[in-house]
Amino acid sequence: MAVHTTRMLIIGSGPAGLSAAIYGARAGMQAIVVQGLQPGGQLTITTDVENYPGFRDVIQGPWLMQEMQAQAEHVGTRMMWDTIVDVDIAGGTPFRARGDSGDEYVGDVLVIATGAQAKWLGVPGEETLSGKGVSACATCDGFFYRGKKVAVIGGGNTAVEEALYLTNHSDDVTLIHRRDDLRAEKILQDRLFAHPKISVLWNQRVDEFLGDPMGGGLTGLKLIDTVSGQESEFACQGAFVAIGHAPATELFKGKLEMDDSGYLVVEPGTPKTNVPGVFACGDVMDHTYRQAVTAAGTGCMAALDAERFLATLEFVRHEAAQAAE
Template identity: 80%
Template structure:
């Protein structure tokens, strides 16, 4: 067990956390990144990435995160293979965190970039066909299903928004919902029902994702929630849209959260209710959830952390200056 002291502690190593680390290191804050249970975040389980700026050709998610980490380390970031299990932020800066191996981290500023995970159905074939026809992000992967038959599973705002978005790429979108009415906002429902490209399929649940001969998704096995009757739906792609779960368990009772469990921040900033504690990326963003927006908020968090640290330094110097003046 050891104690690690830093001006900036970053919890999470996805695009938000690593972007914060790059900016923090360049500001000579000597950041420490605690990588957590999924180093690199969700992009490490994403195969082809086509919408991250700066790359004309399709790139691989794991490679992109590897490059971000190398860049962060190159400018002075220290990466720690650890998972934070306890944190004390109530008393203000400096903040204290404890890893699962007992190591202690003392930091003047804290950046929370723990991200969020898509909720999955947990049925056979779902995990095996991830990236092979099964996805949880239409904005990320819809482009790969141009002119093909796709399905969206869910009935809330996310599902309807995903279905509407997919009509930009497909003329054959099926929305599968376990009930006979949607839970989404009325305005979204109106848009969906007006679309001639979307077919709602009511009172159905997905029991299994089935691969074709080429190893990619070929059909869904469905079950009627009222009759129990089973059926099949041939599709090229399926998007699970039943919500996301932000990784905020560690901060329950310590920081304000919204109804979905996302950390609340001052509008337009990454500032939480505790000075010196910042949140960035998917842990505070339930709207966009893109790698590029996560990276942007990571940059914002680092810049604001640098400003916060400067105010601490100024406050520490002022008493000495006033005493010398006397």
């Protein structure tokens, strides 16, 4: 077992974690990034990226994350191929984390950038057609379905917001819900029902995504009526699964404050958690925007606040040492 010590320990290697690493390493905090089960985060399973600033042409998600990692390493970040299985933050700084390799990581500050994963239906065709007509983010991918017939699957706030957003690109948006009423807030429902471009299919469960992943992509959905059991097919070129996200916060249950959905709670306008010296950035604390650029922004914020925390900590330690002399 090896022990790796640093001033800044970062768990997670998506846009938030790598942005924190770039700022932290440049500030001399000797950043260590523990990459986790999905190095690079969700962008590594995203194909076309057209909304990240600085790139005129469409870029590929995996390439963007490779460039971010290379930039982080170039300025001095150490990348560790490990997955954290336990953290000890109860005693304050320094914070300790244990990887499944058996190695221990010790940091004066801890930046949590473990992200969140979209919840999927788990039905045939969903995985093979992902990025080829099936998506979990209308804001990310809606632009690619301009003028096409699209469907949104779900009944909560996220689903209704996705459907409303897609009307910017499509004149034919259908919300598909397995019940006969929506869970979304009433004001969102009112906007949905009043919109001329949106229709609703009630009591329908998606049983399969149809199409050819090697050819034209998604062609439609196989639906099951939840009341009668009758099967039908719904033709569309784009389908957006909007049944929620699951933040990767299992490690921190009982250790950090979370909201009812499991997202880490931070001080408004900052990445500061309820434990001094522990910062959260990216989708693990953001259930509203969930964009690569906003994740990167909060990663920058976490590094800047971490630097200020360390400066204050060193001043306090210096004053205590002088008083003891």
